[in-house]
Every structure is written in C-alpha cells, then in structure tokens.
Amino acid sequence: MDYLKKILKYALPYKKYAFLNIICNVFYALFSTLAMVSLIPMINVIFDKNTQITTKPIYTGVSDLKDFFADSFNYTITSKLTNDGAESTLFFMVTIIISLFLLKNFFGYLAMYFITFLRNGLLKDIRNELFNKIVTLPIAYFSEKRKGDVISRVVSDVGEVQHSFLSILELLVREPLTILFAIVAMLFLSVKLTLFVFIFIPVAGLIISAIGKKLKKQSELAQKERGVYLSILEESIQGLKIIKSYNAENRFFNIFKSSTQRLFGFNNDLMNRQNLASPTSEFLGVVTIATLLWYGGHMVLIEETLSGGSFIGFMALAYQILTPAKAISKASYSVKRGNASAERVLEIIETVNPLKDSSTSKEISSFEKELTFKNVSFKYEDDYVLKNFSITIEKGKTVALVGQSGSGKSTIANLAPRYYDVTKGEILIDNTNIKNLKTSSVRSLMSIVAQDSILFNDTIKENLLVGKQDATDQEIEEALNIANAWEFIKDLPNGINTNVGDSGNKFSGGQKQRLSIARAVLKNPPIMILDEATSALDTESERLVQVALENMMKNRTSIVIAHRLSTIQNADTIIVMHKGEIAEQGNHTELLAKNGIYRKLVEMQSFE
Template structure:
C-alpha cells in the first residue's frame, strides 16, 4: 500500500479537481445507497404488520440531549418515530397499499439518484486514469531523450520498448483501474459499516472478529504475486529485444539459414513467459472465488448469530432491521471483494512500476553547468591530456590535439583505436575521465549542451533518417527553414535530382530508416540535412565507407561542398578520401602515434604506410 500511495502522490497533483469531484460523488453514492435500502425496513413492517405500536408526533431534538452524540441519536430516534406516525395516519386515510406504492416510488427515485451520482464519480475518475498513464509515457519518452548514450549501451532497446508498452500497459490495467479501491470502495465500506454499527453494535462487533481472519487468508495468497510479476515483465522485455533484433537482422538471418534457430529461441522465451503468466493469472483468479466463499461463510455465521439475537427473550434487533442489516452486510462484501481483487492487481502493477522507475530514476552525468559560459568559437578546438574509458580499459590515453578553425583534421587507424570515441567526446555524448576539451579556451563542460551541439553537424557512416518526408528529414532540428532553403541544401548535396524524380518530390515519404532509398541517396539526404544546419564544426564519421564507387563519387563531391570553409573532423577508412586534409592523425590503441600530411606520413614508413599498403593506395 505504501508503494501504491507513493505512486499516486507522484502523479495525482495535476488532477486534484477531478479527484475532489470523484471523492464527493462517491460519498453521495454511498449515502444514497444506504437511504434507498433503509426504505426496506418500513416496507417490511407494513407488509408483515410487524409494528403495531401507536406513535405520536415528537419535537425533533430532545431537551435532555446535551452532547453532540446524544443530539444525533435523538434526531435519529425522533425521525423514525415521526416517520411511523405519518405513515400510520396515511394508512388510516388511504390504506396500506397506497403507502407501499409511495415507498416503492421513493425507492426507485432514490436509486435513480444513486446510480446518477455513481456514474458521475466514475466520470471524473476516468480522466485521472488516462491522464496518469499519458504522463508516465511522456516522462519515459522525455527521460530517454535526456539520458546519455552510455545508458543505452548497457540496456537493450527491445527491453526499453517493452517497458514503454507492456509495463505501462500493466500499470494502466492494474494500478489505474484500481483507483476505485482508494476513492470508492473505502467510502462504501465506511458508510455501510457505520450503518451496521447503528443498527446493531453487538452484531457488528461479532462481524469485526470474522473479517480480519478472511483478510489474512487472502493476503497470504497474494504475497508472492509481485515477485512473479517482475520476473514475467523481465521475460517480456527479453522477447521484445529478440523481436527488435530479428527485425534489424532479417537479411543476415535469411542469408545464414538461421530461421529455425531464431524461431526456436523465441519460442522458448514465449513458453517461459506463458508458464510465468499461468502462475500469476491462476493466483489472481483465485482471489474472486476465495473471497466469495469466505463472504458466504461469514454471512452464514452472521445469520446464525443474528437469528439468535432476534429469537432471544431480550431481542436487541427486530426482524425487519435484521433484514436491513443483512442487506448492508451483503453490500459491504462486494466492495470488500473488489478491494481484495484490486490488491492483487496492484501487486502486478507495482512490479511493472519498478521496471519503469529503472528508466525514470536513471541519472544523467551529462548535465548543464549551473553558470554556463558562451562559446564563440573564433580560434581553435583543443584536446588537452584527454583520457577516457567506457568501463575498465582505457579507450583513449593522453590525447593532445589542436584543431585550428577552418582546418580539416583526419583521424585514421584500425578499428577499435578510438577514432569514433574521440569525436563523440566533443559534443559531450560522453564526458572525459581525465583532461579537458576546450573551444577557444572554454571547457566544453562549462557550456550549455544545446549551445555546444548547435555548433556541430554530423554525417555518420550509417545515414540516420526517419520515417517521414524528404522535407522533414532535411529540416530535422531546423525550425525556420523554407522550401527554397531545403532545395538549395539538396542541390549542394547532389540530392535534388533524385528527390524531384520521386512521386511527390520533397513530400515523398522515404520509409522506415530511409528504406526506400539506396545507400548513396540516404547519405546525400543526410548531408543535405547537415548543410541546412550550417554548422561551424563538421564531424564526418566514415561517411563514404559503405558506398559503391559511383555513389562514393557523388557523396564525396557533396562532402567537399559541405566542408568548404568549415572546421572539419573526418574519420576515414578509405584513405583516398583524406589526402587533402590539413593534418592526418594516426591512432593506435587509444593514442595518436603519428601526425602530419599524407606525403610526410607515407615517407615515415610507419603505421600510416602500413594502412596505405593494405589498401593498395
């Protein structure tokens, strides 16, 4: 219950108005329910002629009543007396059948009001439920966008998707659907219990002894449900990860005839999830029959005890009042059963909320400084004694490099030498462990992240495009661009001709990750996006390594247009593309081992010469 209330405190504040209205209508609903059933007592007395007493009209408050409790008790006794007095007079004039007709109409009218206010209580509860679920989804999405790349290198994308879908859905179906437990059922239970206490305190005390016993038995059944639900949600996340991997690797799966292997792995995971779900759902379904049996057993015991009270010589309760008491007691059983069912469902939802909180509670070490400094970038970029590691081993060791504004610096070396890591540190995708990176003498950690990254544009080996139109992909991150700006950028990137050749031109959808385009076309759209942003610093990460010769020629021409008069850092495997760089830095095992122009490095007969010879350059 503590965890449930903590979740409500986190997400309920925006919905205070709806909460107050729902709470108020729930109270009205409970009171109308009691009043409508209270009419059963006089109806039974009239039908069976139980009450033959003679009544006189009494003043509403006894002069002997001094305390508030005495006054309330006095008003209730007088109200009952006067009701029977007026009923007796009406029966004498018009007959018993007419008073029965009036009471029946009153019962229907009060029931109509009761169901109306019950609907209104749910009417105001629904926006709370849907709003909280929407807020959780938005918070997860915003958190994912704010977390550093290092978080996702340790988490599987499919598992994260599973938390946004399966876990949030479980929270909606369990915790949010159980809001009645807190805002309706307790009110009904309290009002019905108070009514039972007024009718017969002896009988109610007897009931109080029975209820904790049944509650303890049901609590024992649901104790392990939360742990089992956590395991099931983790298994669901694993399956989502497998689906994501399968969709991304279909070409390789088919090429290596691995369909059976992948299918077998998925089927095994599905079987495990099914077994877990069977245990959870069977235990959850046990809640209703168990609570029903225990409720019936309790009613039977109450019937026995109450019957003894009526049949005793000093009867403390009349037969008609006992019938009303049983109605109230039976009415309290349903919200009590819903309470127990909600408790089971909440355990499942809390297990999902724990997995969601692993994302929401994750802390980002890439943050803005308290007093950010503006970076003008008029002079140079400097890597000064930079060391970095992802986990245990150093990926970069004592990197010292100066990149003058307007110059092109190329990073070459074997895979794993630290080239991509080095450029990822500049826009603070990661932070250095030792040393510092300066732009015009200002540490990049001292600038706002958005200001720092606005200086830079990226073109990667794999063109990252979105399932949208050419126009929206090229203007991605640039809000004020016009169609003329987009067309100009596409022409510079050698992309305009094939774009206008498509069905709807710049309004043509390019498919998931640009799947409708060739590799060279995707790369040129990516370059057009960088051209439109017009960054001062350009980062090219093996932008032509995955292309054929013809596409590489067009892309290289587009890159040369993009690089003109910009500070550029190029990562290249094809050494033919960086011959004209102002300086080439050769990296080996996280260090810069050679630097200089192409001819100088080639004549050194060192690492660079070996790389050139391997490519038959």
C-alpha cells in the same frame, strides 16, 4: 506503496478531479447505504401491522435518534397507507427505493467520469517524462540495455501504474466509505449483531493478505520478461534480412518461444494468485452471511430483540459489504503489481544524468578559433580505448583520422559532441572546457554524418527539418543540391513530401547518405564530423557522396574519420591512430615520406 507514493506528484495537476471523485464517492457510498436501509420500514409496515405508527413522533434527543428516524418513516408510510391506500403507498415506497438507487449509480458514474481525466493525465505525463528522460540520458546508459525492455517500461509498465493508481483511490475512498456507511447503519440496527460480524473480518483479512504476499515479485518477473521478448521482436524485425539469409528463422523462433514460455509461467502464477482473491473473499463473505443468518435468526425468532424488517435490512447491508471488500482485495493486488511497475518506471526517471548541465554552465553561440583535445583518455569499461590524445584543430581546417578498427577513431567523434565524457584530460572550444558549456550549445556547433544513415519514418522534408526546424522549402532544396540529392528527389511525385519508409528503406544506401548530408548542411554548423561516411557505399554512390561531402566541408572545420584513404588526401592534417594513441601525424605528402604505418596503409589500398 513506496514507489507509488512517488508517482503521486504526477497527479497534482489533476487534483481537482481527485477531489471531485472523492466527493462523488462519498455520495455514492451514502446513497448505496440509504437504498438498503429504505427497505426496512417498508418491510416492517407491510408485513408487521404492529409496527404501524399513527401518532407523529416527537424528537426528544440524540439518545433516541434511531427510534425517531425509524418512527418518522413508519408514521409517513402508515399515514399514506391510511389516506391513499395500499397501491399508492407501494408505488411511493418503490419510487423512493428507485430514486435512491438512481442517485447511487449517478454519483458512481460521476466518480468514474472525473477519475478518467486523472488516470489518463497521469498516463500521459509519466510517458512524456519517461520519453524525455530516455532521449536526454547519455548514450552510454543504453549500451547494455535491451531496447525492448525500455519500450516495455514506456508501454506496459506505465499502463500498469495508471491502473494501480485508480486501485489506490478505490482502496482509500470509495470502497472503505461504502463499508463504513454500511457498518454505521448496521450498528444503528443492532450493535450486538454488528460486533459479531467483526469477529470474521480480521480472519478474512489475514487469509487474503497471505495470498497476495508474493504478488509483487511475480509481477516484476513478468514485466522483465515482457521486455525480453519485445527486445527479441524488435531485433528480429531489424535484422530480418540476416535471419533469412542464414535460414535462421527457426533459431530465432525458438529464442522467442523460450521467452514467451517463461512469460506464460510467470503470468499463470501471477493471475492464478490474483484470481484466488475474489473467490476467497466471496467464500469468506458467504460464511459470514450464513453465520449471521443463524445468529440473527436466533435474535428474531427466539430472543425477539430484532424485527424481521431490521434483520432483512441488516443482511442486505452485510452482503453489500462483500462487494467493496472484494474490490479492496483486488485493488490491493493491483497496487502490489503496480508497485513493481512503478519501480521499473522510476528506475529510468530517477537515473542521474552524468552529462546534465550545471547551474554555472555557459552558452556558446559561435566558434571563433580552435577545437582542442588536450591529453584526452577514455574507457568504456575497464580498458582505455583512447590514451593521451592531443590535437588542436584550427577554424576552417580539416583533420583526418585513420587507422585500423578499434584504434579509437570513432571514440573521438563521440567525445567531441559530448555523447560521452572524457575519462581524463579535457576538450576545449575556444579555450573553454566543454564540460563548462551547455551541452545543447556545444552540439549546436556540430553536425555528424555517420556510416549508418539514420532516417525516420516520415517525409524527406521532416527528416531534414530535424537539422533546422524553421527551414523554408527553398533552404531545404538548397541543402539537397549541395548534397547531390536533389537530382533524385525532384523527379519523385511528391518531391520533398515523399515518405522515406522505415529507416529510409525506400531509398538506396547512397541516396540515404546524401539525405543525411543534406540534413547536416541545412543545420549549417561551423564544425563537421564525418565518421566513415562513405565506407558502406558502392563506387558510384561513393563518388556522388564524396562530392557532396566536399561541398559541405567548404569553409568549415572538419574532423574526418576515413577508411578509404583516397578520400582524405587533401586534409590539412592526417592523424594515424594505433591502439588508442597517435602513431603518426602530418599531411599526405609528409606521411608518405616517413615510410611508416600510413604509407603501408596507402600501399595496401592501392594494391587492393
């Protein structure tokens, strides 16, 4: 229950529905018991003439309350039988019973009606909280996480928590109240017989508890495996071209099949253990009823301490306890499963964000002087990928980073907008450490155009509005013109309202990249970061994109990470990276004159 207790805070906005549910459940349990109790006087009057009362009972005190109620009902039935006849009396009694059952089911419906708003509200709010946490956590958090596992937590785990929350309410309110009212009525009829029933309840509870002990562990294994197969599915769809090009369909099918086979085993163990609860509780209930038939029959026929009508009513009440008892056993299993899911959901929600702004973080609205990397070192795990990196980029200047793969270029692009925090050193904007600034305001000063064009399955317009949410159609068109993208968009039937498809697959690589550039242009930030923005393009696309990038970089401070050196010859400063450190620094002409690493890189690409 520990994790599910933490989930309770999400129910607070819907507490009025919980109260209404409890009130309706009280009436449900009450009328459920009264419906059974109402059978007793009718049976006694119809089948046992000696119990007919012709004199109106007089209330003499609490000690005689039981006899007063029973005699009053008998008197009413007897009077009606004498005055109106058997048929009218029978109709009257049947009407009472139908009315009580109607009220029972009416309040049962209302209880479920109100709880629906709480359950679905809880589901909505937890999913919203979970998604918000997912998009605000640093990128490093997901570097070792399976995307399918995260999706599984948002979809199936939250659904399991919602289901378990209803089970808790049943466990705490509806079913216990039904049992409580039934037991009160049973005590009212026969204390001796009721105490006899209590002998079997602890035994049944121990047996059911033993069955459910391993349920949480089995549920946790099943939920984790769901995350695995969802990850395999997501990765297979994403890499479908690669799978097909290598004829690897069978390989990936076998990987997926292995996961579903494991899930098959976990689910079988889980469901078989859960399904055992209902027949076990029902069998124990039937044993109890059979024992009551023997013992109660002895009281009616031999001892004559209990009337036939009271015994039949008692048996009906005893059997009525079975249904809520079974529901409680099922609910307790649901709670155990839900606890495992709640643990997985709360693991993400309660993760501390190391990049979270502090209460003293300041806003920054403009970039005035310079962006500085001061003795910056960084490591993802054990080994440093960046060592003592220092550079000052003045406003309006362009700095290019070149070097072989793994030299730390892209790491710099990730540290500037604070996707990661530096391990050592500091990054300053206008002499203020970005750790002391609000992360959102730091990122508002920057736009990144990466090697991979990330487009969302929506229209061109909606993809660009990510850069500036209140942009007009005219501003979007201007951004597309700067990015050399308007030339292919203007001829589309729906123009900027054309859907780009999944990951933008309706367009070529060069077109997608120009749309990414347009999005960055629309944001209009003072600092641009270009992370190998043309390396994946063909020659013609590269030319168009390069012109778009040059248009975008005018009057902006730019950090350009380039693989093709021809694209950065006009940079104010070129920094040559080698194994995480600055090997050479200067402009194109100065670096060529040094006859070092940069010259070799230029000659290699010229030869190619």
